[in-house]
Amino acid sequence: MRNTLVVMAMTGWLALVGQPLLSAQTQTPTKGKPLEIDFIDVEGGQSTLIVSPSGESMLVDAGWPGFNGRDADRIAAAAKKAGLTRIDYMVVTHYHTDHVGGVPAIAAKLPIGTFVDHGETVEHDQQGDALYRAYLQVRDKGKHLQVKPGDTIPIKGLDVRVVAAAGEHLTTPLPLGGQPNPLCASFPARDPDPSENARSVGIVVTLGAFRFVDLGDLTWNKEHDLFCPNNVIGPVDLYLTTHHGLNQSNAPVAVHAMRPRVAVMNNGAKKGGSPEAWQTVHDSPGLLDLWQVHYAVAGGADHNVGESSSRTWTRPRRLASPSPHNATAASR
Ligand SMILES: [Zn+2]
Numbered sequence: 253m254r255n256t257l258v259v260m261a262m263t264g265w266l267a268l269v270g271q272p273l274l275s276a277q278t279q280t281p282t283k284g285k286p287l288e289i290d291f292i293d294v295e296g297g298q299s300t301l302i303v304s305p306s307g308e309s310m311l312v313d314a315g316w317p318g319f320n321g322r323d324a325d326r327i328a329a330a331a332k333k334a335g336l337t338r339i340d341y342m343v344v345t346h347y348h349t350d351h352v353g354g355v356p357a358i359a360a361k362l363p364i365g366t367f368v369d370h371g372e373t374v375e376h377d378q379q380g381d382a383l384y385r386a387y388l389q390v391r392d393k394g395k396h397l398q399v400k401p402g403d404t405i406p407i408k409g410l411d412v413r414v415v416a417a418a419g420e421h422l423t424t425p426l427p428l429g430g431q432p433n434p435l436c437a438s439f440p441a442r443d444p445d446p447s448e449n450a451r452s453v454g455i456v457v458t459l460g461a462f463r464f465v466d467l468g469d470l471t472w473n474k475e476h477d478l479f480c481p482n483n484v485i486g487p488v489d490l491y492l493t494t495h496h497g498l499n500q501s502n503a504p505v506a507v508h509a510m511r512p513r514v515a516v517m518n519n520g521a522k523k524g525g526s527p528e529a530w531q532t533v534h535d536s537p538g539l540l541d542l543w544q545v546h547y548a549v550a551g552g553a554d555h556n557v558g559e560s561s562s563r564t565w566t567r568p569r570r571l572a573s574p575s576p577h578n579a580t581a582a583s584r
């Protein structure tokens with residue numbers, strides 16, 4: 253059974269209310285609907301539903317296929333709760349099973365307006381080709397927007413800027429970005445990543461003074477390229493941990509440069525939530541709160557947020573304890 257909570261980010265601070273989803277809402281500077289961001293538990297995959305104050309919606313990734321439609325059911329439930337009858341923009345960060353695999357199933361449940369992606373897959377093994385073909389079959393029924401860094405995803409009421417795509421990255425700073433990044437000097441490079449992860453579409457969503465960043469599964473060296481020599485993104489309020497909180501990503505050169513106020517770790521019980529990455533996020537300067545979608549088995553007591561906090565500078569929470577169901581799904 254999933255334990256779930258809602259986070260309400262109101263004027264930069266968080267409060268808990270009991271609801272069947274992990275959501276963030278902002279208060280807009282003017283009266284009207286808030287921006288709503290729902291972090292849907294897809295058991296170590298990824299899916300985030302963003303509902304603009306305008307009422308338009310954007311789903312970033314769609315979780316896994318299979319499991320009797322589990323992830324599509326959860327996404328559809330979140331959409332229904334948000335009052336949606338369609339998805340206006342379906343953003344596919346990259347073509348891995350835990351992100352694009354669930355797209356056909358959610359497309360069978362809800363009409364999708366525009367499919368947004370980085371272009372062709374670079375993975376042509378049997379599974380990679382099958383995933384991409386299945387995605388193209390549903391993409392062909394809607395509009396298609398292939399994005400590159402610097403592009404805007406034109407959801408009404410929000411500023412959504414693409415900062416990474418197809419292995420390329422933004423070079424012209426966003427407003428609030430452009431500062432030299434002193435962490436670049438001590439960055440330890442790793443072997444190049446030829447996979448789809450490194451080609452993830454990364455976005456920054458801005459509403460007024462509120463900024464949310466989702467970099468998909470962008471990996472270590474690409475994080476460096478995006479944030480060095482200058483921090484083109486600048487500070488953010490809300491950070492979805494890159495790549496499920498795995499230590500193949502979440503380089504300090506990126507996380508600490510963004511100085512997120514709140515981080516959500518989209519880990520499964522046995523996927524993501526690496527101790528090294530957890531510590532990087534936990535130690536990020538200015539962090540007020542860290543949330544995990546699951547207890548990370550690999551992290552143990554020292555590298556998971558507690559059910560309650562004794563710290564004064566952060567109020568960590570976690571959403572769900574490991575269960576056989578979670579462990580089975582997330583380990584695939
Ligand atoms: Zn992933």
